[in-house]
Amino acid sequence: MTETPNLIYIKELAAGSDTFEQKLISIIKREFPEEKKEFLTNYKSKSFTKAAENVHKLKHKIGMLGFESGYQVAIDFEEGLKENNPALFAEFMLILESIENFLKTI
Amino acid sequence: MNCIIIDDEETARAIIQQLCSQVEELNVIEEFPNAIQAIKFLNNSTVDLIFLDIHMPDFTGFDFIQTLKNPPKIILTTSDKNFALEAFEYDCIVDYLVKPITLPRFLKAIQKAKSKETTISKTSTEKVPRISSGENDLYINIDRRLIKIDIPTINIIEAKGDYILIKTESQNYTVHSTLKKIEEKLPDDLFLKVHRSYVINIKKIIDIEDNSVLIEKDVIPVSRSNRPELMKRLNLL
Numbered sequence A: 001m002t003e004t005p006n007l008i009y010i011k012e013l014a015a016g017s018d019t020f021e022q023k024l025i026s027i028i029k030r031e032f033p034e035e036k037k038e039f040l041t042n043y044k045s046k047s048f049t050k051a052a053e054n055v056h057k058l059k060h061k062i063g064m065l066g067f068e069s070g071y072q073v074a075i076d077f078e079e080g081l082k083e084n085n086p087a088l089f090a091e092f093m094l095i096l097e098s099i100e101n102f103l104k105t106i
Numbered sequence B: 001m002n003c004i005i006i007d008d009e010e011t012a013r014a015i016i017q018q019l020c021s022q023v024e025e026l027n028v029i030e031e032f033p034n035a036i037q038a039i040k041f042l043n044n045s046t047v048d049l050i051f052l053d054i055h056m057p058d059f060t061g062f063d064f065i066q067t068l069k070n071p072p073k074i075i076l077t078t079s080d081k082n083f084a085l086e087a088f089e090y091d092c093i094v095d096y097l098v099k100p101i102t103l104p105r106f107l108k109a110i111q112k113a114k115s116k117e118t119t120i121s122k123t124s125t126e127k128v129p130r131i132s133s134g135e136n137d138l139y140i141n142i143d144r145r146l147i148k149i150d151i152p153t154i155n156i157i158e159a160k161g162d163y164i165l166i167k168t169e170s171q172n173y174t175v176h177s178t179l180k181k182i183e184e185k186l187p188d189d190l191f192l193k194v195h196r197s198y199v200i201n202i203k204k205i206i207d208i209e210d211n212s213v214l215i216e217k218d219v220i221p222v223s224r225s226n227r228p229e230l231m232k233r234l235n236l237l
Helices: A010-015 A016-046 A046-064 A069-082 A090-105 B011-023 B033-043 B061-067 B083-087 B103-114 B178-187 B225-235
Strands: B002-006 B027-032 B049-053 B074-076 B093-098 B137-142 B144-151 B153-158 B163-168 B174-177 B191-195 B198-201 B203-209 B212-215 B217-221
Touching: A010 A046, A010 B217, A016 A046, A016 A090, A016 B011, A046 A090, A046 B011, A069 A090, A069 B011, B002 B011, B002 B033, B011 B027, B011 B049, B027 B033, B033 B061, B033 B178, B033 B225, B061 B074, B074 B083, B074 B103, B083 B093, B093 B103, B137 B174, B144 B163, B153 B178, B153 B217, B163 B178, B178 B191, B178 B198, B191 B217, B191 B225, B198 B212, B198 B217
Parallel strands: B002 B027, B002 B049, B049 B074, B074 B093
Antiparallel strands: B137 B144, B153 B163, B153 B198, B163 B174, B191 B198, B203 B212, B212 B217
C-alpha cells in the first residue's frame, strides 16, 4: 500500500477555521477506534453482513483522509463481505492501521 | 431554508453542519443520529430541506421517506453509489451526494434545492412499462455468475434489507437488489406486490385469507392497500 492519510479534505472543508478542523479531528479520533473495534468483533464472529455495514461507515473516513485506491478497496471489501467473501481483509486492515497511526500524530 | 440533518455518523453530521454554515440561506435547526428521532421531531415541526443518510441501522433513509406524508425537499447523503437509481423514484429527492462531500458539489445540490425544478422528473415515479410474460428468462448475479431463472417458476420475492430472496419452484436465491428493481423485470400479468416486502406470482396462490395468501408452504401478508388490486386480478366466481 503506497497511499498515506492526509488532511487535505478536512483543511479544505475547514476553510481556515481551526476550531472546526480540531472539532472534526477529535470526532474522528473518537469514532474511528469504536468503528474499527465493532468491525473486528463482527468480522471475527463471521457476522459478515454486519461487518459489511461497519466497512460502509469506515469507508467515509477512509475517503475523507485522502485514500483513493484505499477507498476502492473498502468498496470492494464491503461488497465481498455481503457475499461472504473476506478476501480483502488483510488489505483493508492495512488501511485501518495506517489511519490509526496517523490519528496518533495529529 | 430551515433544514435538519439525519445521519448516524457524528463525523458526517459535523461535515454537513460545516457545509451548511457556508451557505447563508441555510439554517440547520436540528440534527439527529437516527430516523426515529427525526420522525418524532417532524410530528410537531416543519422543515424545508432534509439532509438524509440512506444507510442507517434499523431504519434506512428510504424507510424514513416513506413515513412522510408531505415530504420536504430531501438531499440524500451516502457512501454508496448503488442507491442512485432507487433515489430517482422519489420526487422529493432533489440530489444525491456521495461522501466525502465537497463544497462545490454541496453548493450545486443546494442550487437544485432552491430551484423549483427538481432533478427528478415527475414522470420518474410513473411505472415503467414492464416486459410481457412472453419474455421468460431473468438473469441474476450470484458470486460473479449469471444464473438464469425461468420467470414463471418464481413463487415469491421477499425484500431482506439490501437483498432480495427469490423463491422458485426448485430453489431459493439471495441477490443484492431491491424489490423495485426486480418488479420492473417481471411481467405485470403474473406478478403483484402485495406487501412492502413481498412480490408474489399470482398464479401460484393456493388460497387467500383476509390479509394473507398461501403459496406453497409460505403464508405471505397482504397489506390493506394492496388487497383491492389483488382481488381485481383474481378470476373470482
